[in-house]
Amino acid sequence: NAGVTQTPKFQVLKTGQSMTLQCAQDMNHNSMYWYRQDPGMGLRLIYYSASEGTTDKGEVPNGYNVSRLNKREFSLRLESAAPSQTSVYFCASSESLARYEQYFGPGTRLTVT
Amino acid sequence: QKEVEQNSGPLSVPEGAIASLNCTYSDRGSQSFFWYRQYSGKSPELIMSIYSNGDKEDGRFTAQLNKASQYVSLLIRDSQPSDSATYLCASSSNDYKLSFGAGTTVTVRA
Numbered sequence: 001n002a003g004v005t006q007t008p009k010f011q012v013l014k015t016g017q018s019m020t021l022q023c024a025q026d027m028n029h030n031s032m033y034w035y036r037q038d039p040g041m042g043l044r045l046i047y048y049s050a051s052e053g054t055t056d057k058g059e060v061p062n063g064y065n066v067s068r069l070n071k072r073e074f075s076l077r078l079e080s081a082a083p084s085q086t087s088v089y090f091c092a093s094s095e096s097l098a099r100y101e102q103y104f105g106p107g108t109r110l111t112v113t
Numbered sequence: 114q115k116e117v118e119q120n121s122g123p124l125s126v127p128e129g130a131i132a133s134l135n136c137t138y139s140d141r142g143s144q145s146f147f148w149y150r151q152y153s154g155k156s157p158e159l160i161m162s163i164y165s166n167g168d169k170e171d172g173r174f175t176a177q178l179n180k181a182s183q184y185v186s187l188l189i190r191d192s193q194p195s196d197s198a199t200y201l202c203a204s205s206s207n208d209y210k211l212s213f214g215a216g217t218t219v220t221v222r223a
Contacts, residue, residue: 043213097209100145104156
């Protein structure tokens with residue numbers, strides 16, 4: 001039982017490059033989330049998926065897209081990376097939106113030069 | 114104004130002492146509150162949840178909630194070096210999302 005897994009752990013991109021961050025959970029959770037964490041800013045929600053087949057914008061969605069591939073997997077795509085997207089990205093999951101207890105993956109540290 | 118505010122710290126306490134962390138929230142509709150612990154370079158880990166006014170104890174941790182004052186706190190008793198981490202306060206919103214504070218960094222000195 002791995003919980004929430006994320007790949008890659010580290011990534012360096014040049015401005016304008018694209019990439020996809022992968023997330024998978026094996027807890028049979030319905031809801032999944034993508035956050036970014038910047039120093040002094042706390043965790044900010046980028047996108048979330050209440051259940052398979054649905055996605056919604058969070059607090060800071062600009063520059064990102066998401067795909068809920070199936071119940072287990074939720075990916076985050078940066079189409080044209082910018083230095084402002086340098087951050088640590090966390091995926092999380094919960095049983096449902098109404099069950100607020102969220103469980104986090106190990107994170108992806110992304111640097112955009 | 115941020116939805117969730119935490120005392121910025123850092124907070125340094127001697128081993129064996131009580132560490133007290135405070136958090137205020139702006140959304141009066143918030144019903145659920147959480148404390149996450151985050152070690153340096155690691156992901157947040159849920160350590161406490163509290164839903165009703167009063168105290169909730171779990172081992173050396175006590176969460177306190179006062180909805181009238183929109184205040185949540187976390188006490189860590191008998192602090193250990195392994196408690197050195199950043200503690201994140203989070204509150205729920207009406208649209209089922211969590212709002213996180215920026216965190217308070219705690220250092221327990223031996």
